[in-house]
Amino acid sequence: MGDVFKALADPTRRHILDELAERDDQTLFEICARLGSKHQFTSSRQAVSQHLELLEAAGLVHTRREGRYKFHTLDTRPLAQIAERWIRTKPQEKP
């Protein structure tokens, strides 16, 4: 569960999540290409690969093998709970 927070801490990983939110089921190379063109983020293949490993370990990304391709899909469920951890205990704000 603490892995989710660590996963979200890096701006490149957040861009990867942005990219997967826009278009699901992408391969590593597709993500690399789109990060460069759309989000002006130049990361090497290995760098992105390691980020995806981390995101998968955090449960934010699931993968599916198909031949020599590995598709990555976004799972937003872990995100739903993280914010509520502190919000629930706080009834209301002071003005």
Added chain:
Amino acid sequence: MGDVFKALADPTRRHILDELAERDDQTLFEICARLGSKHQFTSSRQAVSQHLELLEAAGLVHTRREGRYKFHTLDTRPLAQIAERWIRTKPQEKP
């Protein structure tokens, strides 16, 4: 805005937020003491102080001076938006 994610990445800072969610308006020494007794987290005063600086810079904690005391209060508003960043785009959207 990216500061919020970085602020949440550290387990000690999350414990500090837990503590402030339970009891607001605490001083640095109070937070230190409670981190040790309740959450079994032994962090030095300076370490906690630096964490609080970071949390304040992220907008998650506000401070108020009163004599020689400095009270820390939790602000959960930045948390509300972070999760929605990816959740909102999921079903369908984007014109």
Added chain:
DNA sequence: TTGATAGGCAAGTAATGACTTGCCTATAGT
């Protein structure tokens, strides 16, 4: 005023994390 308490500042250390480099395997197309 003295001493104790609450906190701040800054330089240094140690550890974590992001990224690179080089090589390797497997699948698909020709």
Added chain:
DNA sequence: ACTATAGGCAAGTCATTACTTGCCTATCAA
């Protein structure tokens, strides 16, 4: 079979960051 493509593994580099150490200022109580 040969080659290009998609991806994996592992050791190493470099930057960031968490934490320490030592000393300093300010407030309050006796």
